[in-house]
Amino acid sequence: MGETGARAAFAHGALQAQRLLRRWWRTPTIYMQALVFPVFLLLVFRTVFGDTMAAASGGDSLNRYVPLAALVGTVFGGVGIGVSLLLERDSGLLDRFRAMPVHRTSPLTGRLGAEVARMLVTALVFAAVGYALGFRLRHAALLPLFAAVPVLVGIGFSSLVCAVAVRARNVSALSGLAVLFLLMLFFSTGFAPLESYPHALRPVVHALPLSCGVDTMRGLTGSGAVLAPLLRVLAWSAAMTAAFGTVAVRGLSSPRRHRA
Numbered sequence: 001m002g003e004t005g006a007r008a009a010f011a012h013g014a015l016q017a018q019r020l021l022r023r024w025w026r027t028p029t030i031y032m033q034a035l036v037f038p039v040f041l042l043l044v045f046r047t048v049f050g051d052t053m054a055a056a057s058g059g060d061s062l063n064r065y066v067p068l069a070a071l072v073g074t075v076f077g078g079v080g081i082g083v084s085l086l087l088e089r090d091s092g093l094l095d096r097f098r099a100m101p102v103h104r105t106s107p108l109t110g111r112l113g114a115e116v117a118r119m120l121v122t123a124l125v126f127a128a129v130g131y132a133l134g135f136r137l138r139h140a141a142l143l144p145l146f147a148a149v150p151v152l153v154g155i156g157f158s159s160l161v162c163a164v165a166v167r168a169r170n171v172s173a174l175s176g177l178a179v180l181f182l183l184m185l186f187f188s189t190g191f192a193p194l195e196s197y198p199h200a201l202r203p204v205v206h207a208l209p210l211s212c213g214v215d216t217m218r219g220l221t222g223s224g225a226v227l228a229p230l231l232r233v234l235a236w237s238a239a240m241t242a243a244f245g246t247v248a249v250r251g252l253s254s255p256r257r258h259r260a
Helices: 006-025 028-057 062-077 079-091 093-099 106-133 140-167 172-186 202-207 209-219 227-253
Strands: none
Touching (some): 006 079, 006 106, 028 062, 028 106, 062 140, 079 093, 079 140, 106 140, 140 209
């Protein structure tokens, strides 16, 4: 049986996070999902749709595309932790952790802790790329909040990925999540102004997590409100982490089922 208590949870989660970060450092796929693809997406959007978006929205397209690309990097990069979780489950490593005196939540909290570090790096990289292209925040002091928004959104989605991974038979379930995330990319206020969507879809698009994140980050450039979309981001993050985190912890704490 694992150790209990907040101190054990923090210490064991930190050790798990260090272990994962060392592994991810040697895994090129993580960088492809978290950095290369979103940077390429940003450059394509800026080159192909930049003038059209500026004409349609009456503002700099970078204020829309840099936040969207940063969020895509954090969300799609999170699929990698689901793959690593499946590999560790199938190799029997998670079963060995259950037999050791470690806190039952540490496999999940460690992954989320490692994800926070990765997401911070991703957000700062996109801030730097955006700055090189001409993207500017309202004030430089807002950079920590700009970087925090993708982390908040990403934690919720990472909890979802972990919850699916612990119940999945193979990586095909995670491929389905990637398709869902891709659909959310196109149905967000980062891809196009809200007014360009059909009236029936506007409330849905407006309320989706990626739209809330984009609207908050755009607000930090002076292109809109900050508080209202930020509160929606916090609500989404808290709800997804609580719901899917509970499922993930239970799945990680249960003995592995043998699958046919």
